[in-house]
Amino acid sequence: MAKAEVSLEHLFRVFTKPEHNDSTLAKIERHLSDNVSDFLSQHVVTKKTSLEEIEQDFSSAHVPDSPEFVSSHAEALLDKLVAHSVNTYAPTFIGHMTSALPYFHLPLSKLMVGLNQNLVKIETSKAFTPLERQTLGMMHNLIYAQDEDFYSQYLHSAEHSLGAFCSGGTIANITALWVARNLKLGPQPGFSGVNKAGLASAYRHYNIHNLGLMTSRRGHYSLGKAVDVLGIGRDNLLSIDSPRQILEPEKALAFGKAYQEKGNSLLAIIGIAGTTETGHIDPLDELADVAKELGCHFHVDAAWGGATLFSERNRSKLAGIEKADSVTIDAHKQMYVPMGAGMAIFKDPKASNAVRHHAQYILRQGSKDLGATTLEGSRNGMAMMVYSSFHIFGRRGYELLIDRAIDQAHAFADMINAHECFELMTAPVLSLLTYRLRPIELKGLENESSQQQRMLNEQLDELTVSIQKQQREAGKSFVSRTRIEIEKYNNQAITVFRVVLANPLTTNDDLKAILAEQVALAEGHAIWQGLSKHPRAKIA
Amino acid sequence: MAKAEVSLEHLFRVFTKPEHNDSTLAKIERHLSDNVSDFLSQHVVTKKTSLEEIEQDFSSAHVPDSPEFVSSHAEALLDKLVAHSVNTYAPTFIGHMTSALPYFHLPLSKLMVGLNQNLVKIETSKAFTPLERQTLGMMHNLIYAQDEDFYSQYLHSAEHSLGAFCSGGTIANITALWVARNLKLGPQPGFSGVNKAGLASAYRHYNIHNLGLMTSRRGHYSLGKAVDVLGIGRDNLLSIDSPRQILEPEKALAFGKAYQEKGNSLLAIIGIAGTTETGHIDPLDELADVAKELGCHFHVDAAWGGATLFSERNRSKLAGIEKADSVTIDAHKQMYVPMGAGMAIFKDPKASNAVRHHAQYILRQGSKDLGATTLEGSRNGMAMMVYSSFHIFGRRGYELLIDRAIDQAHAFADMINAHECFELMTAPVLSLLTYRLRPIELKGLENESSQQQRMLNEQLDELTVSIQKQQREAGKSFVSRTRIEIEKYNNQAITVFRVVLANPLTTNDDLKAILAEQVALAEGHAIWQGLSKHPRAKIA
Incomplete structure (x- = not known):
């Protein structure tokens, strides 16, 4: 060269x-x-x-x-x-949460890089600081809908913060739980607070044996990282069985009470608004009440589902989110912003003071430097992309996109249900669903003996893994896969195809073609051929 | 509208x-x-x-x-x-660590956003995964210079990782110390490890009363955040007085021994290669030996100074960095990459397994998904910008830029030393220096009584703050300020102008103009006028 x-x-x-x-x-x-x-x-x-x-x-x-x-x-x-x-614009790539982007993000990204602002402090970001605060305020308003006085008091207050902008949902979840931890184990007479004295001292002072966080088994893997990095420990992430893909409030309350009665403390319940694997939404309103009864922080991980709040028709699915102490939202998911735009939003504008920090040359006392309450230090001006999207789409533009995606997921579910070679495993709540290839001969498998079920499901698991890989490698389309517990199969974990319908360029014909490709691949597969010959009698 | x-x-x-x-x-x-x-x-x-x-x-x-x-x-x-x-391209804005960028980053950023890859997993990033691994390997090689066999074994190994790419130096420092914490408090017979059991259990198991991290007082504020979020507590960040702007090895050893003899444990010594405030480099080689003697992890925060390794002439200033267990480097600083490109590099390719995690739908056992050992989850393809810069500049191109910046800092220090209205407060080691306005009448202030010194320095502090603000608000140029302990003033903390010479577009004439502007502002300032009339006798 x-x-x-x-x-x-x-x-x-x-x-x-x-x-x-x-x-x-x-x-x-x-x-x-x-x-x-x-x-x-x-x-x-x-x-x-x-x-x-x-x-x-x-x-x-x-x-x-x-x-x-x-x-x-x-x-x-x-x-x-x-x-x-990976061609993220391809309408037949429906296996992940990134999709085509509106064209204006390309020139805007060039503008962002040309400006090369650093949002850690006003000295290196100036107007970007109020812009980011406003963007966070808009998200706060979308969730909590406080009055004008509230926002005029807190939006640009040096002593308050309505949220933290960050690179993604994982950092947002860690930030929210860091705040929750520091609030619960805060300073008291004779104790300087966990942020200063550390976790071991805090447990001694507050007489804590174990500090737990409760979530459904569908909780995002970032929650495991959060309890690890925060010193709480992965064993104390209490993942509750969720064969219906949600955290059931009665189960949560019973579990929480029993946990506390054994002398343990509960830091938080984490409700999920749009699980990564199936798009289910926990019953947030009831879980908020459970958290209140158990006396713990209520965090909602709405990294995926948060944007549903833009839709008048669908926002009621998130009812109760306004009771959350903190909420995670990713703009790079259903808000169609380029990768790198997460937010942790706090109900109480004082909450993030639990992690506030200062230095001599920046983040000085009384400054409005954004870095004083964020986990990250230097950060780029990605908030501009969210701000611009809010203006260029408007709430109603987002509403159309969200509604369209959910409608399409239902249409796809109908196609799957109508097709004799497939079994819908989880119906769409948002724009995600899961399904698998299953020969018509195995219809009604859930009524068979548990031994039969297990044996045949294991073969189907193997088939799903194999077809998913073949389809990915063929390169025409991409569907992902995961493994989830399914109620009708006695809570057995089943491997399923996972679909995320977010790309506005995806048509129903694309979806039909994906199913046809899977059937064609299956028909050439030994497992499918074997199972298709499975005598009904044997499993009856 | x-x-x-x-x-x-x-x-x-x-x-x-x-x-x-x-x-x-x-x-x-x-x-x-x-x-x-x-x-x-x-x-x-x-x-x-x-x-x-x-x-x-x-x-x-x-x-x-x-x-x-x-x-x-x-x-x-x-x-x-x-x-x-903020016009980061302006050659007279020499107060922060962001500067003009090479033009090719603008079209490349557009390409990055158009591709919109997600580097958490191969399924959504494909070739970007090996590219990022290679980029981390190149940095590893720059620091540790292992042989070909080493890199061919580890560069693309699913069970190993030479580092973690992240949004910036703060996350890199947190990642490195998270790894250090989990390694020190790892699993043992009868103990599942801090990652699972949590910090309080780990302290009990390992019989730890306090776990400390030692650094100089010039340590970056992110270290405070790290000990907070990791549950170690800010009180356990042992910031050693550093009136010479470095962590002195004898002091570190004596302090560490005394600390351990009191029954405390030392997690890490953090050496700094290029402090944020003055650009000083700790004596890394000797500190590595101290860390070895004390039996603790040695982390080097080279967020700023790491790029000096490209320069044959200047890299010896970082001698001993190859003894570090982990190193933080920011490509968005002296590598002229857009904001958002931090790296934590690990000497031992197995180290980051201490924070490895898995999930059902990604980061599966045996996969090469980058997200398995990073703090962040979804991440963009910023590694491409670093990769491209490595190729377009080459080592020798970076060398020229680094050497030029250091030479210019020395030239600026000479200007300041030659000017009767200024006092150089810290001489450049890399391309940073600090100074202040000081009337010729106060020359020799360090020889006065400590009371006189204190009183006059406080007035000078006020002057520095005021002139720095006026200059910033005038908008023609920007110099930042900070407050550091100065040995010759009996370790009194002094407010100083802080300069970072990184922008290749800055000329020596720009620097002269900045000094002239400051003198002009000072001459109209009451404090300067008062101090200029200060009778030599009074302070003699």
Whole structure:
């Protein structure tokens, strides 16, 4: 590869002068501007099938000694990286939570990078600081709907914060539970607070043996990380069996009471508004009451489902979220913002003072520097993307997108139910559903002996894993898979296809094609062939 | 403001069709492409002086109900947001660690957003996963320089990880100390490990009363956050007095021994390679030996200074960094990558297994999903920006930039030393220095009585704060300020101007102009006028 010269003059040019209009990078840009979807279809052309093959292109651990020309590098990027990326715009890729983005995010991202603000402090972000506070306030309002006085008092207050903007839902969940922990184990006469004295001292002072967090078994894996990093311990994440995919309030109350009676303390109940695996929503209103009765923090992980609040028709599914002490929402999911936009929203504007910190050169007492109550330090101006989306879509625009996705999930569920080769495993509440391939001969399997069920479900599990991989590797479409407990199969864990209908470019015909592809793959599969010949008598 | 229609057809257009070439957003893009620096000079035109005035434009807590046209919104962004941003390209803004960026990051950021990969798992990132592993491996190699066998064994190993890519240095420090904590308090016969059992149980099992982290008083504020969130407690961050701006090894050893003899445990020593305030580098080689003698983890926070390793001439300043168990580096600092690119690098490829976690639908056992050992979950493809910079600059390109910045800091220190109105407070080790305005009449103040010193230094502190604010508000240039203990003033804390010379566009003439502006402001200031008349006799 041609090497560029090593000189300060050359470097200055790299800082100041873009390349010619006909350079590779300029062409990439124009193509992205004209039609991202077409750019991706043209360049994401998997030639290598295995990860190991791709790794060959990324195998040196040496920073190259000499500079490369930007255009040669851009060509290498197209060839090695872009070609083997995932086409998130493809309407038949319905297995993950990222989708096509509205085109305006591309030029906006360029503006964000050109400005290169650092939102940790006002000195390096200026108007971005009030913009981020306003964005958080809008989310707060969407959830908690306080009056004008409330927002005019707290939106831009140096001593308060309506939330924390961060890189994603995991950091948002950790931030919310960090606040909850520090509030519960706060300073008292004779005790400086957990933030200063540490967790072991706090347990001694408050006479705590175990501190638990309760959630359904469908809780996001970030909750496990949160209890690990916060020093609470993964054993104290109390994951309640949830064969109906939700945390049942009676079960939660009974479990919580028994837990407390044994001398344990409960830090929080975590309700989920849109589980990652099936899109179910916990009964938030009742869980809020349970949390109140048990005297603990109520956090709602609405990373996926939070945007449903934009829809008049569907927002009642989240009824009770306004009782939550804190809420996690990801704008990079159903708000169609690029990756990297999470938020933790706090009902009480004073709550995040439990993690407030200061330094000599920034985050000084009385400043409005956003970094004083965030887990992250330096952060980029991603809040602009959320702010702009709020304005360009408006609430009603988001409503249309949300409603459309949920309607499409129901339409897909109907297709699956009507098809003799499939079994719907969880019906859509939001725009997610799960299902599996199942020969008509095995219909009614839930009525068989538990031994029969187990044996046949295990074969079906194997089939699902195999078909999911084959379909992914064929590269035309992508459906993900997971493993969840299913009530009608005596709470047995079953491997299922998982579908997220978020991409507005996905049509019902795309969905039909995906089912047809799966049937075709199954028909060539030994397990399917065997099970299709399974005599009804044997399982009857 | 004109409202766009609310229809699915309109929304599809927003997802698929860019605006006309003469739209506002298209014009913004072209201007950014042609000349970012000119775009910023033209549009960042502060008309509002106070933050409160800016806040007026961001005061509503309502998501607008109806959609706006993209172009009207883009005009509003220019007017409300861009106009009141910080011009990070301005060569006279030498008060923070963000600077002008090489132009290629603008089109690359657009590519990154267009691809919208999620690096938590291979299914949504594919080639980005090996790319990120390679990037981390290159950093590992830069620090630890292991042989080819080492990298071919570990670079792409599912059971190992050479580091964690994250949004910034704070998360990197927290990740490194989380790993250190979990390694120290790991599983043993009869104990499941701190990650599972929690910190209080771990302290009981390991018979720990206090668990401390030692660093100099110049340690970054993120370390305080780390001990808070990890449950160790801020009181257990042992900040050692550092009037010479470094952690002195003899002091560290003596303190550590005394601390342990009192029955306390030491988790880690944190050496700093480039303090945020003055750019000093701790004596890493000797501190590594101290950590070894005390039997604790040695972490190096090289968020700022890590890139110095690219320079043959200057890398010896970091000698001993290869003895660190973990190292934090920010690519968005001296590697000129856009905000949002931090890394925690681990010497031992097995280290991060102490925080490894799994889930049913991703991060499965044996997968190479990057999310299995990161604190964050969903993450964007920022590693591409680092990867591309490594190739486009090459090691030698970075070397030139690093050497140039350090040389310029020395030139600036010479200017300050030669100027009778200034006092250099800390000389540059890297490209940072601190200084203050000080009338010639107060030269030799360090020889006066401590009472005199204190009284006069307090007046000078007030002057520094006032001039720094005036200069910032005038908007032509920006120097930051901080407060540090200074040995020659009996370790008194002094307020100083803080300068970071990172922007390659900054010339020595820019620096002269900044000093001249400060002198002009001082001459109109009552404190300066008073102190300039201060009779030499009085302080003699």
